[in-house]
Amino acid sequence: MTGEGMTGATVEAPRSTSAAPRARRELPALELLALALVAAGVLRPYLSGLFDDPAVQTWATIFVSITIQALPFLVLGVVISGLIAAFVSPEWFARVLPRRVGLSVPAAGLAGVVLPGCECGSVPIAGRLVSRGVPPAAAFAFLLSAPAINPVVMVATAVAFPGRPEVVAARFIASLVTAVVVGWLWVAFGREPWITRRATAAREGAGRWEVFRTSAQHDFLHAGGFLVVGGITAATLNVVIPESVLDSLAGSGVVAVLTLSLLAVMLAICSEADAFVAASLTNFSLTSRLAFMTVGPMVDVKLIALQAGTFGRSFALRFAPATFVVAVLTSVAVGSWLL
Amino acid sequence: MTKETQNALTVLVGVAALRLGLTDAHLRYVKPALGPWLVVAGVLLVLLGGIGLVRDTRRRATVDARDDVDAHEAGHDQVDGHEHRGPSVAWLLTLPVLAIFLVAPAPLGSYAAQRNSTRLEAPKAKFPDLPAEVRGAVPLTLREFNLRTFFDDEKSLEGKTVRLTGFATPHGTNEVFLTRFILSCCAADGRPIKVALKGLRGPRPSADQWFEVEGTWVEPTTDLQGEALIGRAAELVVTSMRPVTAPSQTYE
Numbered sequence: 001m002t003g004e005g006m007t008g009a010t011v012e013a014p015r016s017t018s019a020a021p022r023a024r025r026e027l028p029a030l031e032l033l034a035l036a037l038v039a040a041g042v043l044r045p046y047l048s049g050l051f052d053d054p055a056v057q058t059w060a061t062i063f064v065s066i067t068i069q070a071l072p073f074l075v076l077g078v079v080i081s082g083l084i085a086a087f088v089s090p091e092w093f094a095r096v097l098p099r100r101v102g103l104s105v106p107a108a109g110l111a112g113v114v115l116p117g118c119e120c121g122s123v124p125i126a127g128r129l130v131s132r133g134v135p136p137a138a139a140f141a142f143l144l145s146a147p148a149i150n151p152v153v154m155v156a157t158a159v160a161f162p163g164r165p166e167v168v169a170a171r172f173i174a175s176l177v178t179a180v181v182v183g184w185l186w187v188a189f190g191r192e193p194w195i196t197r198r199a200t201a202a203r204e205g206a207g208r209w210e211v212f213r214t215s216a217q218h219d220f221l222h223a224g225g226f227l228v229v230g231g232i233t234a235a236t237l238n239v240v241i242p243e244s245v246l247d248s249l250a251g252s253g254v255v256a257v258l259t260l261s262l263l264a265v266m267l268a269i270c271s272e273a274d275a276f277v278a279a280s281l282t283n284f285s286l287t288s289r290l291a292f293m294t295v296g297p298m299v300d301v302k303l304i305a306l307q308a309g310t311f312g313r314s315f316a317l318r319f320a321p322a323t324f325v326v327a328v329l330t331s332v333a334v335g336s337w338l339l
Numbered sequence: 340m341t342k343e344t345q346n347a348l349t350v351l352v353g354v355a356a357l358r359l360g361l362t363d364a365h366l367r368y369v370k371p372a373l374g375p376w377l378v379v380a381g382v383l384l385v386l387l388g389g390i391g392l393v394r395d396t397r398r399r400a401t402v403d404a405r406d407d408v409d410a411h412e413a414g415h416d417q418v419d420g421h422e423h424r425g426p427s428v429a430w431l432l433t434l435p436v437l438a439i440f441l442v443a444p445a446p447l448g449s450y451a452a453q454r455n456s457t458r459l460e461a462p463k464a465k466f467p468d469l470p471a472e473v474r475g476a477v478p479l480t481l482r483e484f485n486l487r488t489f490f491d492d493e494k495s496l497e498g499k500t501v502r503l504t505g506f507a508t509p510h511g512t513n514e515v516f517l518t519r520f521i522l523s524c525c526a527a528d529g530r531p532i533k534v535a536l537k538g539l540r541g542p543r544p545s546a547d548q549w550f551e552v553e554g555t556w557v558e559p560t561t562d563l564q565g566e567a568l569i570g571r572a573a574e575l576v577v578t579s580m581r582p583v584t585a586p587s588q589t590y591e
Contacts, residue, residue, distance in 0.1 A: 033344060033433070044441050051442050054450030061444040061451075062527050065368035067435040069525035071356055072376035075383050160523075163463045210394075217349055217387045221340075224352065225428030228435060238527060242454065273524030280530055282458045309428060 055239060063235035066302070069270055070120040070227055074220065077121025081128040082216030085199070086208045090133035101135045105183035108138035109176055112145030119147035119271055119297045120227060120306065124199075124219040127310040131199040137190065141183035144323065147271045147297040148175035157293070160275035166338050167286065171275075174294045174334040178327045185322060196312030226309035230302025234268035237301070241266065252285035260288045261328050264296035271297035287335030294331045299324045340427055346391035348429060353384030355436045363587040364439075367446040369525045371588065446589040449508040449546040452518045452531035459532075461490040469495050476502040476553045480591050481519045481532040488559055488573035496556035500578065503534060504551050506585070507544040515544055516572060517552055522590045532591065533572035539580070549586075553579045 051057050097104040115122060126143035130136050147153065149172050161167040199219065206214070241263075249259040260281065269277055274296045278289040299320050308316035340348075359365040360377030369377075438444060459482070466487060469477050479487075479501050487496050505517040508531075516533040520526075536544075536552065544550060557574040 033347065036433070037437075040437055040441050051444065054448070057445055058447065058451045060438055060442055061368065061447055064435055064438050064444050065526035068356075068359060068365065068368045068377065068439075069373065069527070071352075072373065072380040075380040079383065156523075213387055213390060217345060217391065220384070220387070221345055221348065221429035221432065225431045228431035229428070231435070234527065267527065269528050270524050273528045276523035277528050277530075279460060280457055282460060 059235050059239045062238050063231050066231040066234055066268065067228060070231075070302070073119075073121040073270075074124075074223060074227060077124045078216045078219040078223065080115075080121070081124040081199070081219050082212040084125070084128045084132060085215035086212035088132065093129070093132060093134045097134065097138060101137055101187050102184065104135055104138040105141045105187065106180045108134075109141035109145040109179040109183065112142050112147075112149055112176075112179065113151070115146040116150050116152045119300075119303055120223070122146040123303065123306040123310050124223045127199045128215070128219070130195070130311075135187075136192070136195065137183040137186040140186055140319070141179045143179075144182055144298045145176055145179035148179070148294070153271050153275075153297070156272050157275040160279040167290070170290050170334050170338040171293050173338070174290060174327075174330050175297070177334070178294060178298065178323070178330045181326050181330065182319075182323050185326070194312070194315045194318060196314055197310060199310070222309055223306055226305040227302060229309075230268060230300075230305040233301040233305070234266070237266040246281075247283065250281075250283035252288070256284050256288040257291050257328065257332060260284055260292040261295045261324070261331075264292045265300050265324065267296075268300040268302040269296060285335075286339040287332060290335045290339060291328055291331035295324060295327045298327055340429060342391065342395055345429070346388040346395065348432060349384050349388030350392070351388075351436055352432055353381045353386075353388060355439050356381030356384060359439060364443070366588050366590070367444070367526070370522050370590075373525075446585075447520045447526050447529045447531075448506060449518065451529065452508040452516070452520070452533065453510065455531055457521075457530040457532055459485055459489070462486060466491050466493070466495060469499065472500075473502070476500045478502045481505055481517065481534050482521060482591055484534060484575075485532055485573045488556065494558070497558075498555075500553055500555055501575070502551060502553045503575065504549070504583065504586070505534070506547050506549045506589075508533065509543065509546050513543070515539060517550065517575070519591045520589070529590065535572045535574045536577050536580075537574050538576045544580070549583050550580050551583045552577055 051060055098107055112122075115125070122143050125146075126139045129139040129142065154168055154172060157171050158165070158168045199215070246259070246263070249255055260278075264274070267277075274293055278292050281289055281292070284292075304316055304320045307319060311319075356377045358381075359368070360374050360381055365371075365374050365377055470479070471477075477499055481503055484496075484501060484503060503517055505519040508516040508518040510516055515536045517536055518531050518533050520529040520531050522529050536554075537557065538554075552575065554575040554577040557576055559573065
């Protein structure tokens with residue numbers, strides 16, 4: 001396979017240059033990485049034997065596809081995050097955002113319209129915004145709204161529900177309202193110490209492009225690692241949950257709304273595709289499917305992992321459940337009004 | 340994680356993305372439209388990590404030539420708390436890379452198809468005319484065949500011989516479905532579309548083998564309407580069936 005040759009070359013090159021004095025003090029991580037790749041190559045026949053089982057094979061396919069699907073969006077997100085770190089000063093944000101935090105929340109929520117893509121990209125951007133002095137509440141409103149109300153997702157929703165513009169409208173309204181309400185909740189009850197992690201500050205004196213490169217790379221490696229955690233979780237749930245469970249809970253009552261909301265958390269489907277899945281869940285009420293599309297881009301196992309990585313665990317443990325409750329209640333309210 | 344390793348890992352993930360994006364391999368996992376974006380992401384990652392590798396090598400060369408003072412400074416940079424602890428989670432990024440290069444998981448197959456079913460919604464628009472016959476049969480996707488079976492009031496399939504391509508999914512003791520997955524974005528949202536094969540003779544087709552099947556349409560019995568059973572699939576009375584190799588784009 002040509003791939004092995006390529007990976008081999010990639011790791012080999014830097015290894016020969018690792019003669020710095022500090023290499024003696026630290027774990028030779030790069031050498032370990034190279035060694036692991038060689039070992040994996042040697043063990044390959046046995047490894048693929050392990051993946052002969054159809055359940056494991058399906059798990060691996062879904063795991064790789066979630067990771068691969070999110071990768072371009074994550075790269076877009078960290079590039080924007082790096083650009084913010086290098087080229088946008090905190091003063092600029094102070095100038096463009098409304099001075100009152102309560103007003104900056106809906107402004108930031110609406111700004112989510114401009115970021116095309118799904119949810120993985122918006123987490124590193126929100127992390128960077130907070131480190132550049134944007135009020136956390138506003139950054140969180142952006143974090144929640146961007147993957148749900150951008151034009152790509154709106155078009156996908158319209159395609160998935162042909163001739164039902166009210167579904168598109170309901171999705172837009174429910175998502176924006178949820179994002180703004182969660183932002184305001186943070187203004188009222190949020191505590192800064194819950195955010196135990198911050199995007200690392202740019203090193204003084206380095207050139208702007210070097211700041212861009214190191215910030216983007218750091219965010220990529222960081223968020224990417226947590227994306228893998230989320231991908232593993234989502235793939236496992238995807239393979240483990242039997243469909244019969246879903247069918248027995250179908251219907252239109254509260255149970256249906258809660259079922260689909262929890263399903264959205266567990267499946268971690270990208271926000272550009274979830275409308276198609278929602279459209280196929282025809283045994284469920286439209287309101288419960290709206291809840292599926294509102295909760296999914298804001299709270300799912302992959303996002304919880306990413307948020308815990310970017311803002312810290314004690315943040316994610318409060319933020320995700322609160323967002324979930326607000327999203328479900330908003331969906332029910334908007335659903336009974338519009339659908 | 341040292342700076343070197345961070346750079347190498349970034350390049351490695353970039354190379355994996357390039358390998359998927361530049362070959363047909365990405366079609367196993369994501370919709371075709373994402374291919375070019377994988378290439379873009381791969382190029383950016385290779386640049387991010389590659390420039391870092393070059394810069395650090397160069398910086399070290401100049402530092403070695405001068406004094407050790409700066410090298411100490413550079414060393415501190417990585418040992419210091421957050422920088423060191425933070426990205427160690429990035430090691431997990433080696434998992435999808437290893438999976439892509441070493442395991443290369445297959446596209447969704449009969450195992451996933453057995454566990455799921457898809458309810459197609461009636462299309463809003465009227466059906467267009469059937470495509471022209473090729474070699475004595477109308478080539479159709481499994482999705483189109485199902486839609487026309489259940490929702491076409493004009494019964495355009497009546498009396499026609501159609502040709503379908505998909506993989507075999509055995510079900511129960513003697514049923515076999517011809518199957519294909521449809522994707523909206525990636526394999527995580529893949530939904531199986533099935534056609535029940537009737538009138539099969541000879542040995543039962545083995546799971547996941549691809550077939551080109553010709554046959555005639557069967558009018559669905561109305562009492563199936565709305566029933567939530569795993570095999571609410573259109574039926575086809577098979578006239579010929581030959582094994583084929585899997586297409587590079589296995590999803591519909």
